[in-house]
Amino acid sequence: MKPSIQVTSLHAAYGSLSVLQDVSFSVPKGEFFIVIGPNGSGKTTLLKILSAITPFQRGNLEISGIPMAKYSRRSLARIMALVPQTVPEDLPFTVRELILMARTPRMGLLGLEGDQDIQIAEEAMAFTGVGPLAERKMDQLSGGERQRVFIARAICQEPQIILLDEPTAALDLAHQVRIMDLMEKLRTEKGLTIVMVSHDINLAAMYGNRLMLLKKGRIVKMGLPAEVLTFETLEETYECPLLVDKSPLGNFRRVTLVPRKFINEDLQAMAVQKKKEGDA
């Protein structure tokens, strides 16, 4: 089967500033693929290239086995949906109206929705649990509610691939887990391919099938979470003191940040010990 996303030797630049260099990877259908990396590593640019918002200079990009250039915006919108990091604050629409708009790439010339479109929107709202919010205005929602509405909007687009740009960044703990569980459910129940950009390494460790670590536009490491999230790799990539050990939940890596006031010889000794435990 053709992979959902196939990227080969991708190069991208803003003017003379190179953002992505020689990036190659492939995401099979139905995988939860998470891209992590420090600020300025090119994560968001990569996501924008995948969603055809930003052009790239060199390399190949195939979506479901077809080169990106062969897609019209409309045909691409039918197989791929984006959950953006930021959206305009003052959207005048209700939750239901906003979610229904996702049907646009499948509507006719006049852009009027039919019964089937309304049905699919209702299902998307039920799936994400935003049904009770249907008549609320978008500017009356909390951050977590907004994020779930935009995920419902993406589902309503009926894509095969969903791209997410840091969906948990501004959320409290409960909502972070809720959003990630929702993505997990989408993958297992609907078989969607999910590509997420995230800053949260611990969530990535627990939910991602595979991770890709970027730094300064290059791939540092790619593979299973346990392969990518090692002490050496993370310390070198993020250039900050941290601990890597095993999560009490199971065979996941856990990354702990180390504030400056804790940095002393004892801790360094501890870090070495933890590293050994983690590698073991």
Place this chain on the structure above:
Amino acid sequence: MKSQRPRVLKRIWIISILLLFVLAATMVLGISVGSTGSNFKETLFSLLGIEKADAMLETIIWRIRLPRVFLAALVGAALSLGGLVFQALLRNPLAEPYILGISSGSGIGAIIGILTGLSPFPGVSLAAFAGSMVTLLLLLFMTSGKTMLKKNILLLSGVMVNAFCGAFIMFLISITQDDRLHNILFWLMGDLSMADLPQVWLLAAVVAPCTILIFCLSNTMNLFLMGKELAQTMGVNIKVITAILLVTTSIMVSATVAACGPIGFVGLVIPHLLRLIVGPDHRVLVPACLLGGGAYVVLCDILARTLPEQGEMPAGVVTAMIGAPLFIILLKKSRS
């Protein structure tokens, strides 16, 4: 829980039929009243072909008032729709149909036409239309390529073109001394009194296809509000749609300005007013603006014709004098 939501098509029909009734009522009223007094019953019978009025009233109804009322309705429809499109396109609530310099461009054309002694119609009208098309081409040239979609570039370029043309109009006025000065000022105030039927047909022929095209893009205008990037991922080719909407709307608005000069405020206030009443969906707002805007200018023109003891005031004065307070009242109500 199964929610009952009226399908959007049903909403479009309900609101359109309601507003169509309002428009028809104002138009009949507009044809009935005038400086020779009001004859509502005779006018209605004459319009419906039930009973002919006396010869003089018949001439006044069919030759003078009818073209004028139709012109007012067309101008109101086109300007309201123009404002709605520019507000969505530029993502700016202060946008109105003249914001990108269309009216001042046609102003230069019209003034040159008046100064060179062209007849009011078609001479000055064509000169005005040519003037605004030159402005539009200049704007497209200035913002072509990548820059068109950059934040506010289109708006800023348009405002600059507007300012430049405005200054040029002032220059032309300052060097004109004879009675042509009065003609120029009268043109710049916006004037519906010169309406005749061929002019109305010509304007309708330009406005109708533009409105159909804009209605087909009304759902896309909804997506514009979500921001450029998200709209793109929902299948919108922003660059192409922006260009189509910009050119279509500009042609439509230029045609109205060429027909009767720049009538102000309609394009700013009517879309906002209707948004407060019918909501933010452009598929409903496009027909609502056409009908509501038409009714509004017909109504304002009636007042412009009948309020002063002698003569009449420019319709543009009335549109602003009524529109601004009305808008503020509605805005205050909707916030509380």
